[in-house]
Amino acid sequence: MTVFISPLIPVVIAVAALVIAVIKDYRIGTLIVVILAFTNVGGQQIFEAYHVFLLIIMLTAFSLTLAVLRGSVAVQGIKEFNILLAIFGTWSFLSGVIAIDHELWFGMIEYMIRAFLVLYLVYNSFSKGEEIFRLFKIIVFSMFLSSIISFFAMIGSLSLSVETLLSLFSTRFAGTIVDPNFYAMTIAGIIPLAFVLITEEKRIALKAFWIISVFFLMLTIVFSQSRTGIIAISIIFIYSLYNLMRKKRVEILFFIIPIIVILILIPPAFWFRMSVFVESLSSGARADTSVVHRLLLLRSALDVFLKNPIFGVGLGNFEAIAGRYTIDPMVCHNTYLEIASNLGLLGTVPFVLLLYRGFMLPKHSMQNPNVRELSWAVRTGLLGMYVAILFLSVPFKLDLWILLSIAAILGRKISSEKSP
Structure with a gap:
């Protein structure tokens, strides 16, 4: 049997x-x-x-x-966030009254609730520097593992010849995130976290592993060919180099070396994409249709905001009326203008203040030498994401909200404790 x-x-x-x-x-x-x-x-x-x-x-x-x-x-609530989230959330719900497309409105409400839940779950789950340090390890390792599996799966789908391997430079890598720009935004946010793991890790083997992880994740930004990611990571480097040079710290080498490697490995096709991008912005010569379309959407979103400056047109509903401006309606590829056109000043002011306070909160714990590096990493990661969302409409992307929650933990809960 x-x-x-x-x-x-x-x-x-x-x-x-x-x-x-x-x-x-x-x-x-x-x-x-x-x-x-x-x-x-x-x-x-x-x-x-x-x-x-x-x-x-x-x-x-x-x-x-x-x-x-x-x-x-x-x-526990987050003192600096609670009122802002209440105003933003309440108006997002009420904006359904003026929304044209309630399906789009409801979908964004669902994403908003999910982001709020994750924000408070993370805030109420961790409270010590060593826990945040461990969380950094989990985040970076998860991204490294998922990215390397996706990378080798992509290589495995190609035949082993020079031509097909060179095609890696024409295939936009996105890891498990599907969209290369979303992927690059996430990597930009966690690179500072990985940098702290390198500088703070005492064990040589693990330090070497984090160095390898940083190099690999930086390379995946190259393979993503994301202009958003390159711009975000460039701002992060400028900000980080300024801070590290001012303190004359040897750790600056961990940032300089990856920059040199990335500059060497970036394929000419990417620089061509960037040159077309810049020319499209300045003169329109050699116009990139993608850039032209995005500029049209940005102007459209600004026009919608100026016509509805207080209330907007309803959460998620810019996409519903974008057809009046373009034959290919979609989100406007700028989170700030997306919120402004959807929710007007009633939603934009609390949203921007929320991002600002999230960036400033870790500054409180930077006076504590035991968690100073953790605070620097979160602030720098948030800065990278704030730059990235200038080119993406992702107000409720969860990794952004998780970093905001970690920023609140560092700024509100951690005062004087020993280094992780």
Whole structure:
């Protein structure tokens, strides 16, 4: 008699064990959420994975609620964020009254709620410098692992010849995130985190591993051919070099060497794309159709904002009326203008203040030498993302909100403790 064992049984057992673990300790669920958010395994483009991701968030929130009811933990708000989030969230909900397309409005509301939940889950899950340092390790390792698996999968799909390997420079790499620009934005945000792992790690083997990780992740920005990513990482380097040179620290070499390597390896095709991009902005000569279209969308979003400066046209609804300006309506590829056109000043002011306060909060803990590097990394990572969203419409991208939460932890919870 042959006994058939379904291959789903181990999966069911593993999932059940994971559910039990998350219910027992909500912080396990938060770590899973962070990993999925940065690697985008539960990303916006894949319907099934996205809804599984929502289930994990809900399960983690349920576990946190149980912990609160048991009296083992007290939910904490973020003083600098609470009122701003309340204003922004309330108007986002109410903007449905003036929205033309309620399906777009509801979809963005769902993304907003998800971002708010993740923000507070992370904030209530970690409170010590050593926990943040460990979180940095998990984030960087997750991105490195997911990227290297995707990279070798891409190479494996090519035949091993000089021509096909050279085609890597014409294939835009996006890791597990699907969109190369989204991927480059995420990498720009975590490079400073990886840099801190290099400088703070005491064990030689691990230090070497983080150096390799940084080099590889930097190379993937080259392969992504993302102008957004290159601009964001360039601003990060300028900001970082200024701060490190001012302090005359030897760690500056960890930033200079990757820059030199990246400049050497960037293919001519990318510089051609950048030159066309610059010329499209300045004179329109050799106009890049993508750039021209984006400029049209930006002007359209600005026009919509100027016509509806207070209330906007409803969350997510710029896309609904963009057809009046262009034959290919889509988001305007600028988060700030996207929010301005959708929610007017009622939404833009609290949103921009939220980003500003997120950037300033870690400054409070930079006076503490034990967590100064962690604070610098989060501020620098946020700066890179703030630059990237000048070219992308991603107001609720989860890695951005996770960094905001970490910034709040460093600025509000951590005062005087020992180095990780």
